[in-house]
Amino acid sequence: MSATTTTTKLLERVKDLKQIPTIPVVLAPLLRYLEQPVEDLDIQKVTDVIAQDKALAAQCLRMANSPLFCRFQKIDSLRTAILGLGFQRVSDIAMSCGVLNLTPKDTGGIDPVVFWEHSLGCALVCRHFARTISYPDPRKAYLAGLLHDLGIVVNLWSFPEEFRRVFERARSQRIPLHEAEQAVLGFTHCDSGSLLAENWDLSADLHAVVSLHHGSYESSEHAPLIAVVELADLLCRMSGLNYGYLENRQVNVLERPGFAVLLQKFPALRDFDWARLTFELDSYMDEVHGLVHAIYRK
Amino acid sequence: MRAYRLCPAKAKRLGADEFLRANIFSLRSTCDGPEFTFCEALRVSANAAQVAASFEGPPDPDLVRIRDLVYEEAGIFHPDSKLRLLWERCGRRMQELKTETVREYFECLTVKPNRQAELVALLNEITIAETCFFRNQPQLNAVRDVVIPKIIEAKAKLPIRRIRIWSAGCSTGEEPYTLSMLLLEESERRLRDWSFEILATDLNERSLAHAKKGLYGSYSTRNLSAYYREKYFLPEGEQLQVQSVVRKNVKFSRLNLSDDARMTFMKSVDIIFCCNVLIYFDLASKRRVIQHFYNKLLPHGYLLLGSSESLYRVTEDFRLVHLPGATAYVKGERSQAGKKVS
Numbered sequence: 001m002s003a004t005t006t007t008t009k010l011l012e013r014v015k016d017l018k019q020i021p022t023i024p025v026v027l028a029p030l031l032r033y034l035e036q037p038v039e040d041l042d043i044q045k046v047t048d049v050i051a052q053d054k055a056l057a058a059q060c061l062r063m064a065n066s067p068l069f070c071r072f073q074k075i076d077s078l079r080t081a082i083l084g085l086g087f088q089r090v091s092d093i094a095m096s097c098g099v100l101n102l103t104p105k106d107t108g109g110i111d112p113v114v115f116w117e118h119s120l121g122c123a124l125v126c127r128h129f130a131r132t133i134s135y136p137d138p139r140k141a142y143l144a145g146l147l148h149d150l151g152i153v154v155n156l157w158s159f160p161e162e163f164r165r166v167f168e169r170a171r172s173q174r175i176p177l178h179e180a181e182q183a184v185l186g187f188t189h190c191d192s193g194s195l196l197a198e199n200w201d202l203s204a205d206l207h208a209v210v211s212l213h214h215g216s217y218e219s220s221e222h223a224p225l226i227a228v229v230e231l232a233d234l235l236c237r238m239s240g241l242n243y244g245y246l247e248n249r250q251v252n253v254l255e256r257p258g259f260a261v262l263l264q265k266f267p268a269l270r271d272f273d274w275a276r277l278t279f280e281l282d283s284y285m286d287e288v289h290g291l292v293h294a295i296y297r298k
Numbered sequence: 299m300r301a302y303r304l305c306p307a308k309a310k311r312l313g314a315d316e317f318l319r320a321n322i323f324s325l326r327s328t329c330d331g332p333e334f335t336f337c338e339a340l341r342v343s344a345n346a347a348q349v350a351a352s353f354e355g356p357p358d359p360d361l362v363r364i365r366d367l368v369y370e371e372a373g374i375f376h377p378d379s380k381l382r383l384l385w386e387r388c389g390r391r392m393q394e395l396k397t398e399t400v401r402e403y404f405e406c407l408t409v410k411p412n413r414q415a416e417l418v419a420l421l422n423e424i425t426i427a428e429t430c431f432f433r434n435q436p437q438l439n440a441v442r443d444v445v446i447p448k449i450i451e452a453k454a455k456l457p458i459r460r461i462r463i464w465s466a467g468c469s470t471g472e473e474p475y476t477l478s479m480l481l482l483e484e485s486e487r488r489l490r491d492w493s494f495e496i497l498a499t500d501l502n503e504r505s506l507a508h509a510k511k512g513l514y515g516s517y518s519t520r521n522l523s524a525y526y527r528e529k530y531f532l533p534e535g536e537q538l539q540v541q542s543v544v545r546k547n548v549k550f551s552r553l554n555l556s557d558d559a560r561m562t563f564m565k566s567v568d569i570i571f572c573c574n575v576l577i578y579f580d581l582a583s584k585r586r587v588i589q590h591f592y593n594k595l596l597p598h599g600y601l602l603l604g605s606s607e608s609l610y611r612v613t614e615d616f617r618l619v620h621l622p623g624a625t626a627y628v629k630g631e632r633s634q635a636g637k638k639v640s
């Protein structure tokens with residue numbers, strides 16, 4: 001089947017993408033603001049934005065005064081509460097929770113926890129990897145890691161039954177998920193993710209990550225970002241931050257096209273310690289498990 | 299919390315990036331599904347971060363320095379989630395030396411005259427509890443599911459169907475016997491019609507004597523499943539005796555890995571297990587041992603190290619590969635390895 005026919009067929013079958021939930025508008029300016037360099041941030045502005053939502057502000061305070069946070073003093077202002085958490089954490093968590101709530105209530109029997117653990121883990125690994133090789137925009141790498149599997153959200157909404165078969169096949173044969181999708185659906189989460197990315201009007205680089213992270217992207221102008229995500233995604237899938245099963249194969253990162261792409265741009269990669277990065281993935285697991293399980297398994 | 303929805307038309311007005319941020323910032327905007335708020339998310343995150351750090355606040359910078367020292371010297375890495383373990387191991391040494399703070403202990407490892415001996419003592423603490431049957435289950439699974447099929451594939455056209463494994467630094471024998479059991483199980487599946495042998499070497503005579511005896515207490519056998527316990531062991535008082543079917547595939551021998559002359563009798567090996575052994579060698583000896591491993595391995599051969607051990611900066615000859623839940627080193631083409639760094 002040609003690529004165009006696949007996409008047409010897919011388009012026909014994708015239900016209205018608007019049913020995929022979006023967000024409380026008060027938080028958008030906050031996140032936009034938090035994208036700035038930390039040294040430019042004004043705590044009062046952050047406080048003002050959160051204060052616009054009374055319920056949100058009240059809960060912030062209550063939470064800041066829970067035994068977890070009153071290490072130093074009683075927190076009686078929203079401002080102190082936000083200060084205690086730090087901008088990076090406020091931003092990370094806001095983004096992560098946003099994505100985590102995109103999955104439908106009925107996922108055809110598939111546990112959404114496994115996908116989000118992988119996405120969050122991948123986001124953390126992307127940022128860490130980006131920093132280590134001096135990639136210029138580690139925040140973008142985090143976002144790209146978080147969103148790379150957006151197509152799975154579409155598949156869960158639009159093809160719950162078929163996708164359950166895909167997942168069963170991938171898990172029982174221990175093959176990569178996109179290979180099982182290709183075999184069962186005739187397209188992958190890259191194809192369906194591309195539709196949502198277009199519908200949402202994502203920026204071109206993130207759109208490229210969503211559509212090409214399992215494809216050939218060496219000629220894409222966004223190849224370095226896609227490569228960061230591809231390699232981080234691979235490491236996650238070969239370790240504890242997988243989709244709930246381990247793929248039965250051997251991966252040599254140095255032989256991936258993404259490695260060659262990055263090597264051209266980032267000389268630091270020549271002497272990169274992949275073993276250490278792999279060991280470090282362990283550190284993210286508690287954080288990721290805690291967050292995702294609190295949302296779904298409360 | 300009120301829910302809003304942005305339509306694509308509005309997205310165009312807002313600009314792509316802004317719209318993205320708006321979208322991904324979706325906090326339970328529909329009323330179905332689990333209730334979850336922004337603040338709870340923050341609380342959970344902070345909680346998880348605290349658990350991960352294992353201590354109040356960020357990890358002790360001196361402990362992080364010790365972690366990095368251990369990694370640089372021995373190649374064993376403790377991720378943040380395992381820093382508490384490292385801290386406990388340091389604690390035992392600190393008690394012995396009567397040092398009060400981690401910083402003082404770091405000095406014992408770096409500037410005091412007997413620093414090298416202290417590092418070895420710490421490494422002993424770090425690896426001491428490691429020996430038992432089925433010590434590293436993910437690694438064993440990866441060997442069974444990926445490494446052995448790859449070796450079978452590589453040897454498919456050869457007349458002799460035999461797999462040879464070397465357990466280098468086998469200590470009291472738990473590792474080679476585990477491998478023997480693993481291969482016995484596989485000989486009913488993938489390794490039907492294949493023979494295998496496990497060469498187990500160690501420097502320590504007493505460990506070897508224990509290994510040959512094959513009698514183990516509850517500590518060594520703590521990870522043994524009921525299946526293996528029943529199938530391959532016989533109770534002998536309070537202890538368990540490894541059955542002869544497991545023992546007959548294992549050959550024990552005393553070998554000093556830095557003794558170049560004695561190393562020559564090993565050859566045509568498919569897999570080398572060398573877990574928590576290299577840590578005791580300095581860089582030059584490490585390189586020499588790895589060189590021997592390289593020469594003894596068949597072209598498709600694998601080298602497996604302990605679960606957080608790395609060959610970083612030791613050699614360019616081996617390539618790190620990722621297996622499901624584990625890492626391994628494969629023999630690379632020398633010329634290509636050279637090209638990679640040029």
